Amino acid sequence: MTDSALDRGAVDPAVDEPTQRLYRVPLGPAAGWTAEPSRRRARVSRAILLGLLLAQAVLSLRLRNSAFEDEALYLYAGHLELDHLVHGGPAHPEFLRYFSGSPYLYPVAGAAVDSVFGLAGARALGLACMLGATALLYSLTRMLFNERVALCAAAAFAVAQSTLFLGNFATYDPPAILLLALAGWAAVRTARSGTLLASLLVAPPLATAVAVKYASGLYLPTVAALAVLAAYPHRGWRAVGRAVGIPAVVAGLLGVALAGGGRAHLAGLTSTTTGRAAGSDGLLELLLDTLRWVGPLFLLAVLGTVLYARRERMGELPPAPDEAGSGRSRTGRLLLGGLLSATALLAPAYQIHLHTGTSLHKHVGFGLLFAAPMAGVAMSRLAGAHFRRPELAIVGWVVLLVLGLAQSQDRYHVWPDTTRLIATLRPQLGPDRHYLVGANWVPQYYLRADSRPDQWTSTYSIDYTDRRGRHLTGDPAYRAAVADGYFDVLVLNPVAGGVNRALARQLRGDARYRLLAALSYRQSSGGAFYRVSYGTGSFQVWVRATPAPPS
Amino acid sequence: MTRLATVGRGGRPHWAALLAILMAALVTACSGGSSSPGGSAAGPGSAAAAADRDSGSASGTAPVVPYDVRPLLSPDRKYLGVAIDGAPGSSAVVDAYAGKVGKRPNLIEFYAAWGDGFDSAGARSAWAGGALPMMAWEPFTPSLRQIADGASDGYIRTFAAAVRDLNVPVAISLGHEMNGNWYPWGTKATDAADFVRAWRHVHDLFLDVGATTVIWVWSPNVVNPVPDVALRPLYPGDAYVDWVGVTGYYTTNGQHTFASLFGPTLRSVRAFTRRPVLIAETGAQQGPRKPADVADLFAGVAASKDVVGFVWFEYAKRADWRVTVAPAALAQYRKAAADPRFGFDPRHP
Numbered sequence: 001m002t003d004s005a006l007d008r009g010a011v012d013p014a015v016d017e018p019t020q021r022l023y024r025v026p027l028g029p030a031a032g033w034t035a036e037p038s039r040r041r042a043r044v045s046r047a048i049l050l051g052l053l054l055a056q057a058v059l060s061l062r063l064r065n066s067a068f069e070d071e072a073l074y075l076y077a078g079h080l081e082l083d084h085l086v087h088g089g090p091a092h093p094e095f096l097r098y099f100s101g102s103p104y105l106y107p108v109a110g111a112a113v114d115s116v117f118g119l120a121g122a123r124a125l126g127l128a129c130m131l132g133a134t135a136l137l138y139s140l141t142r143m144l145f146n147e148r149v150a151l152c153a154a155a156a157f158a159v160a161q162s163t164l165f166l167g168n169f170a171t172y173d174p175p176a177i178l179l180l181a182l183a184g185w186a187a188v189r190t191a192r193s194g195t196l197l198a199s200l201l202v203a204p205p206l207a208t209a210v211a212v213k214y215a216s217g218l219y220l221p222t223v224a225a226l227a228v229l230a231a232y233p234h235r236g237w238r239a240v241g242r243a244v245g246i247p248a249v250v251a252g253l254l255g256v257a258l259a260g261g262g263r264a265h266l267a268g269l270t271s272t273t274t275g276r277a278a279g280s281d282g283l284l285e286l287l288l289d290t291l292r293w294v295g296p297l298f299l300l301a302v303l304g305t306v307l308y309a310r311r312e313r314m315g316e317l318p319p320a321p322d323e324a325g326s327g328r329s330r331t332g333r334l335l336l337g338g339l340l341s342a343t344a345l346l347a348p349a350y351q352i353h354l355h356t357g358t359s360l361h362k363h364v365g366f367g368l369l370f371a372a373p374m375a376g377v378a379m380s381r382l383a384g385a386h387f388r389r390p391e392l393a394i395v396g397w398v399v400l401l402v403l404g405l406a407q408s409q410d411r412y413h414v415w416p417d418t419t420r421l422i423a424t425l426r427p428q429l430g431p432d433r434h435y436l437v438g439a440n441w442v443p444q445y446y447l448r449a450d451s452r453p454d455q456w457t458s459t460y461s462i463d464y465t466d467r468r469g470r471h472l473t474g475d476p477a478y479r480a481a482v483a484d485g486y487f488d489v490l491v492l493n494p495v496a497g498g499v500n501r502a503l504a505r506q507l508r509g510d511a512r513y514r515l516l517a518a519l520s521y522r523q524s525s526g527g528a529f530y531r532v533s534y535g536t537g538s539f540q541v542w543v544r545a546t547p548a549p550p551s
Numbered sequence: 552m553t554r555l556a557t558v559g560r561g562g563r564p565h566w567a568a569l570l571a572i573l574m575a576a577l578v579t580a581c582s583g584g585s586s587s588p589g590g591s592a593a594g595p596g597s598a599a600a601a602a603d604r605d606s607g608s609a610s611g612t613a614p615v616v617p618y619d620v621r622p623l624l625s626p627d628r629k630y631l632g633v634a635i636d637g638a639p640g641s642s643a644v645v646d647a648y649a650g651k652v653g654k655r656p657n658l659i660e661f662y663a664a665w666g667d668g669f670d671s672a673g674a675r676s677a678w679a680g681g682a683l684p685m686m687a688w689e690p691f692t693p694s695l696r697q698i699a700d701g702a703s704d705g706y707i708r709t710f711a712a713a714v715r716d717l718n719v720p721v722a723i724s725l726g727h728e729m730n731g732n733w734y735p736w737g738t739k740a741t742d743a744a745d746f747v748r749a750w751r752h753v754h755d756l757f758l759d760v761g762a763t764t765v766i767w768v769w770s771p772n773v774v775n776p777v778p779d780v781a782l783r784p785l786y787p788g789d790a791y792v793d794w795v796g797v798t799g800y801y802t803t804n805g806q807h808t809f810a811s812l813f814g815p816t817l818r819s820v821r822a823f824t825r826r827p828v829l830i831a832e833t834g835a836q837q838g839p840r841k842p843a844d845v846a847d848l849f850a851g852v853a854a855s856k857d858v859v860g861f862v863w864f865e866y867a868k869r870a871d872w873r874v875t876v877a878p879a880a881l882a883q884y885r886k887a888a889a890d891p892r893f894g895f896d897p898r899h900p
Contacts, residue, residue: 420616423616424617427619508790509788509790510790511789511790515763516763518758518763519617
């Protein structure tokens, strides 16, 4: 009789029947505990996950600043759309031309929340999305590996700069990340399902993510490939059908949406994403940014990939002789780890291609979501069997935590706090007045109840017809508008140079205007690795002088 | 049984060391996030520190908005001002004066030599008592040319920062009576171009620092004793001046009417600016005509739409200009000051 037969409790013919009836020694398992799923494991893991989510929320909510220009723009646009939809106000198709996501999705949802709970509420929506993404990441990773790896992955993702930043930010990015996480989760969850069902379940959140933020399309191949690799152990080569099915359903859904919602979205998609004008940021600068925001977690993910390729098993125990593995070959494991890890570099690679670092600190979060499972593998392996070396995993996580804390603080203060500026501007508003403000979406958003869009002009562009009927643009237009006394309030930032500095100089010698306030502010450099440094600037608020101009 | 991780291989305790690492890392990160090391010029009195303090965002309190002085520049009613020894530091002095003249002064002028610190406490006290503080700033030394060339920039910036931080309106008259020859900043020792240059330099430094609550008062003496000195070359320009302040006294042997005392100066000034006028220093010499002089002053100010008020010089200096020591003049003053056109609370103009 074989040992395995004995293990199964077979009767030993060498022992007579009465003896066997008298006493049968119960056969226990090969080990005193098991790594197989159990209710207790799930309960403990979820409790730890809850703690992680709580920590993530606290670390995000510690960030304090007034609205960033993009937040103000999207929420303001959402309010205009709501006004159009609910009260029949004018439509604003111009947003379609330059928004990097559909103006009818996130902006409207964000503005609806903002209407009730204010900016904090809209940002809380972002927090909910990022917490949801972490939870889905945990679940996805648990399905791919186990609870311990899943907790490590969630812990790594939860403290990343981009996660903490976006957890208190009201733009497209948090819902897009949540939808990608949902698509990735569905791709793994449907690993045993048929191609059609998998495609039908994975594609909708993926297509919605693309609609919410066009750049999410960059991660469509990752999700499709993840679906294939997750399903391969169960369905063999039939899993490859997902590589076609998922993109096809996504394309179909987006095609229907475009046909229904107008082709104007394509203009925005082209101008902001696929055909975005190349910037002038240097390669070295972008590589440094990538190192700062992606590097540590990516290195962990690569380590995890190597360790996973070398050994598949996640638990402490050697496999039982009759226990089947996940069915992934070393190549399969390498492909899975490589796919997830390399996804962290997609956004940096694309932005290096475009020579622009704009919003890279946010965009890296999309890729880190996918790389986190492999970082989790690395941390779990570093801790070792029976937590023999927890210090290595903890040190690795603390490094991620420290960098995430400092970098999110740094990125959250690259724009000045405009609280005082808004309070200064509010009493200066009037129905027939005109305002010149650089990043004027911020005051437009905050002061939307007391002003109209046509009252605001930015220092970025102007079309002005002077008193002699000449149509002017650029600096001559600004100079003429000031000379004509067109503006009632001007907010200038001389540190910004250009037209700001020139107009500030012009106004100093213009008796019709008076400097109402010079509001100092502090902002971070935005380039911190682990320690934040600050610089200062000042808003000059010029208003009409009350006394009549000299005759 | 799973071995707990509280003890490492060889029985070494892990967690104390790990906790220490964690705490050290957190402290490092948090200190990096909340301080302003490297690259920052932020000190305790800096603009950045002021920004942090006043923004209201971090603390959740209402942000500090710089005071808008424009409603004070051309109010509907007249300023009833006084320059009196002990004010604005002592509210008792002001209270006593107000009791005698029957109305609380709503502008208090005081004097500061170049090099003095800004009397924040005095200005705050004046404002709290319902009076606009007005400082006559006397640049005895260094010369205006040196000031214009930047010799006092540090002092000016510090002074301006104190004014900014107080955040109440302050009228400043720099180098008053500059058309006379009796002060070092007057025509004897300073040429007009240097005066204008210095004025603009000081004004610009105040703006650079963010001290925007200043009402700039350009204060020539009445032209009567110095008819040959042209005012226009001494004028810094409307972009640098809010009020024209005029100094002129009713004397026993000089002009006795508002028209003859101030008229020539106002006509001269109106040739180059329409800025409101404040009679920045005035008084009447003791004598039988003093009550009439007081009545004439009130009547002249009340009749002049572009004159925002006057400052009574309640001093016995070279002559006794005080109204409180002359019963008949004081009675006239009380009667005229009771006119509702005089006096208002500048905190609610």
